[in-house]
Amino acid sequence: MPDFECQLKKYRQFKNITQEQLALQVGVRRETIMRLEKAQYNPSLKLAVDISRAVDAPIEEIFIFPEEQ
Amino acid sequence: MKNYSMKKTSMKKFAEKVFSAKKRTVIAAGLVCLILLLLSSWYAVNFNDARLVVPMDFSEYTFTVKDLPMTCSVTLICLYIFYLIALILWTAVRNQKYVRETQTTRKISPRFGFLGFFGFMGFMGFWTYSQNKSISPFMFFMFFGFFGFFYEGKLSNTFMDERFKENALKAQVTSLKISFSIIIAAFMILSRGALFGNLEYNLLAAMVVVFLALALALFLYEYLLYRYDHDEPLEKED
Numbered sequence: 001m002p003d004f005e006c007q008l009k010k011y012r013q014f015k016n017i018t019q020e021q022l023a024l025q026v027g028v029r030r031e032t033i034m035r036l037e038k039a040q041y042n043p044s045l046k047l048a049v050d051i052s053r054a055v056d057a058p059i060e061e062i063f064i065f066p067e068e069q
Numbered sequence: 070m071k072n073y074s075m076k077k078t079s080m081k082k083f084a085e086k087v088f089s090a091k092k093r094t095v096i097a098a099g100l101v102c103l104i105l106l107l108l109s110s111w112y113a114v115n116f117n118d119a120r121l122v123v124p125m126d127f128s129e130y131t132f133t134v135k136d137l138p139m140t141c142s143v144t145l146i147c148l149y150i151f152y153l154i155a156l157i158l159w160t161a162v163r164n165q166k167y168v169r170e171t172q173t174t175r176k177i178s179p180r181f182g183f184l185g186f187f188g189f190m191g192f193m194g195f196w197t198y199s200q201n202k203s204i205s206p207f208m209f210f211m212f213f214g215f216f217g218f219f220y221e222g223k224l225s226n227t228f229m230d231e232r233f234k235e236n237a238l239k240a241q242v243t244s245l246k247i248s249f250s251i252i253i254a255a256f257m258i259l260s261r262g263a264l265f266g267n268l269e270y271n272l273l274a275a276m277v278v279v280f281l282a283l284a285l286a287l288f289l290y291e292y293l294l295y296r297y298d299h300d301e302p303l304e305k306e307d
Binding site for chain 1 (some may be wrong): 225228230231232233298
């Protein structure tokens, strides 16, 4: 299980787009978006960048990785 | 947009119509070939001393006009078989092209999973080995792997995004790891000595284990891919 926090749902709802629409925009299935929102899937760099562009939010604000001690 | 989807649907319907018409033609051609073969066999048995029906020495064969029906029907059957092989190869190439172009999994019916029951024919090998030392039926054990079509069919025509591809790789590695572990463990046990005091049994057991492990790898890949992809039900859109 990837250990990061995902704020995608918040930004997606802010942009007023559905999971299906976002999935179509970034070229993945809805299931993948669903798992991303639950932080159950670690996306590739390309997908992360595509998502950040789709929701108009910086990548580091969508995917928050805790800083290592 | 609406026009485009309507056009697409009508195109799909047309393609399905052409495909079912083609299927009917292929089946009808096969039946005609079979009937012609049966008729020519009946003619050869009744009017041509069963030439070309019963086994004969072809080194002394001379052509007679009465051989013509049997020769023609056998030629037709051979041509039909060649056509079927070409059709299967062409369909496989077309499917691969479809998968490459659309990035979706191949279209396959889960009913193909019933082919897995042919795996039970592998048990015939024990009987044929005891009768005439023939071991080729053991090969049928590999058909157990076709039970995986049940799961492949469920994932038929699925868009392969990066998560799907990742899951496919994970499933492949896990299934190969398990089947290779089984093969290695079985070979380690078998290499300890003769099974039931007979070295030939060792070879048979090794062969059976390899076929079953391959079948397991085929099945597990599809099963695990399905499990990884459906580990959680899809939630309703918010």
